[in-house]
Amino acid sequence: MGARATEEPRGYHHGNLRRALLDAALALFAERGHHDFTLRELARVAGVTHNAPYRHFASKADVLAALRDEGLAKLAEAEHAALAAAGPSPRERVQALGESYVRFALEQPTLFRLVLSAPLEEGEANKARASESYRLLERTLEEARRAGAVRQDLSARELALASWAFVHGIATLLASGRLPATPAAVKRTVALLSTVFFEGAAHGAPPRTRA
């Protein structure tokens, strides 16, 4: 991955400072548990002066925004990958989406909090990406509904909302350390919630041919 940019022999120009700064921020996120880094610290880690970052970001808030966008993109990517790897069963596909969401929250708790627990700004691109991730969920539930895997008296939109709340709830609780996050515990928790959700989501569905 990224080279350790602590004290590299480099010329006047840093190869890709923007990338280095974002990486440094992510590294700090992982190291500490929160995202109140300092711009000057990022610059120090990247080996540039406290002012160089301003050639790539308008302000500190702008760095945060870039990180949010990046996180959102990573999440969407992970979701797509999960769907691609999932089998054809509608339930399995919905579950794959939820699991990738939770996994994201567990692997990068601070980033997850930054991206999805912070209040929405006027973030246009941000909102768009979030909508994209959400639309993926809605589409998947639409498929599940068409396949008769879930109750028909609720719209795909409603089911998507319900599942989102459910998954987001677990993810948030896990990412903030309010639920035990050992692999075994996580697996158990996810399985449990999945059971409850699908029972609730399936009940009322007219008996259908395909599963």
Added chain:
Amino acid sequence: MGARATEEPRGYHHGNLRRALLDAALALFAERGHHDFTLRELARVAGVTHNAPYRHFASKADVLAALRDEGLAKLAEAEHAALAAAGPSPRERVQALGESYVRFALEQPTLFRLVLSAPLEEGEANKARASESYRLLERTLEEARRAGAVRQDLSARELALASWAFVHGIATLLASGRLPATPAAVKRTVALLSTVFFEGAAHGAPPRTRA
């Protein structure tokens, strides 16, 4: 010397500065959407010098911690009140708990985020209070389970966890502006999720009609 809040000024420098500072912080929370206030600002609002707060709080983080504790206490209080006002039906009681949680998130979104979306520190009292609130939920679901209102193949602990995730999910999404928060929309969303959860939680419970 009661623990009652917002006393009248007693006639010396500043009656109850600690209280005034916390109130100022809460007011700032409500005014802006975030909780990155400045200690000096609180002091200014309270009409004291930038250093007076240090007679009541060890640091800025300490103020945050106090606010978290306060928020947790308020939440627990609201939950108790909701339970007291709820009828005897187990389902109604569980629902009352969930609604009070969501209402808290909606009425004080910033405080809610501060209290329940932030990573847990070494907050001992904090954790204790959180556990208390959680224990209330667990106890209520225990009652529901004993009354046969929910499926028996899941423990009360499991059901509590599932419902917590569910409710926390909606609350977080609402508090961060990711779901429409108009009263009507909220009512609909809560009803929807409640339906899904209880269907899922009730399945396997005492016999009932099947379509």
Added chain:
DNA sequence: AGCGAAATGTGGCTTCTGTCCACATTGGAC
């Protein structure tokens, strides 16, 4: 009462941060 001690508030530092400025260096377009 009164008087000393503990609380509480003040003003003045020091260090650090975000952001603005003018200037230096560089790589690439011509």
Added chain:
DNA sequence: GTCCAATGTGGACAGAAGCCACATTTCGCT
């Protein structure tokens, strides 16, 4: 090769956190 926009540098300023010594007010104790 020359010139320019992109990028990095160094300095400056306001504002904030937190420490210190000092000034007040209130209270405990006799």
